[in-house]
Amino acid sequence: MVDELADPKDADAPAFHVVVPSLPGFGYSDKPATTGWGTEKIAAAWVELMGRLGYSTFLAHGGDWGGNITTVLAGRFPEHVLGIHTLFAEAPPGLSTDGLTAAERKWTEDTRDFWRHRAAYAKQQATRPQTIGYSLVDSPVGLLAWILDKFADWSDTEDSPFETISRDRILDDVTLYWLTRTGASAARIYYESHNSLDPELRVDVPSAISMYPRDIEKCPRPWAQERYRQIVRWRSPERGGHFPSLEVPEFFAKDLQEGFAAVLAAHR
Incomplete structure (x- = not known):
């Protein structure tokens, strides 16, 4: 989370x-x-945390569970959240594929x-x-296999x-x-x-959203707009999967900065 964003050249x-x-x-933790x-x-705890650190308003970014929490932050606490950048837009359930482009339909098929x-x-x-938890704290090899499986399946790689x-x-x-x-x-x-995001939750603060091509869930923009009512920047990068900060770190940092700038x- 960020309380102020600056151009390092300024x-x-x-x-x-x-x-x-x-x-x-x-x-x-x-x-x-x-x-x-x-x-x-957790979202309520983040607001409390930022307040104790002296930040009454801030920007928020997240992906995966952090993206879900970022959506909750923006929807529940708009008086504190100036806006968000997320890699994990979640549409309300039950939306039709009518009117989606071929690429957007492919996104929904991949997610399904x-x-x-x-x-x-x-x-x-x-x-x-x-059940799985005991194994994950008992065997380092088991923990490695459990986590490496996700890196192998969710990154933008061939092999x-x-x-x-x-x-x-x-x-x-x-480690x-x-x-x-x-x-x-x-x-x-x-x-x-799991599946706990309120289907009626709406995000009215400015939102910047990036959908990386090999991420595990990709939400078409027409669907995302049903929840995120003020999308100020939408990007579909050419490379990257579920871990863009590790896979394409320079692009990710630039995307994050430009998203927050938008x-x-x-607000101006």
Whole structure:
């Protein structure tokens, strides 16, 4: 999350302050001791966190679960969220494919295929997170296989995730889960939040949205506009999958900065 965005070439621009919170149960955060830590509660916690840090208004960015939480932040707390940049636009359910382009229809077919044939991990964690959780904190090889499978399937590569992401970066990610023993606690967000996004939630703050070509879920713009009512920037990059900050880091950083610039320009 960002409280102010500056052009680094502009000496008179405001400071660029970045806050990167760690989701409860992940990485450097504590493991929740109670149930209920779904995306709605996490979004409220982020507002509280930013307030305690002295930021009453801020911008928010996210992908994957962070993208879901970013949507909740913008929809529930527009008085605090100036705007968002997200890689994970979620349309309301039940929309028709009538009027979509051929490319947009392909997006919906790819997403449907993912949930039917490649999302067993999510169904497992959404229904029986502790069953797999014990394995993820007991075996480093099991944890590596569980995580590497996602890097292999979700990155924009032909044969191996190591085509774009180094072994060291992936091992860093796995090691963080292993040393903090968060394989089980991280899985619980699926149980707490799977399919929990309010179908009536609307985002009225300025929104910048990027759909990377090999991401696991891609939302057509006509569908996204049913929830995100003020899209100020829409991009469909030529390269990148679910992990663009690792796969195409320079492009991702530029896209993020330009997206936030478009959001701030909407307030002028």
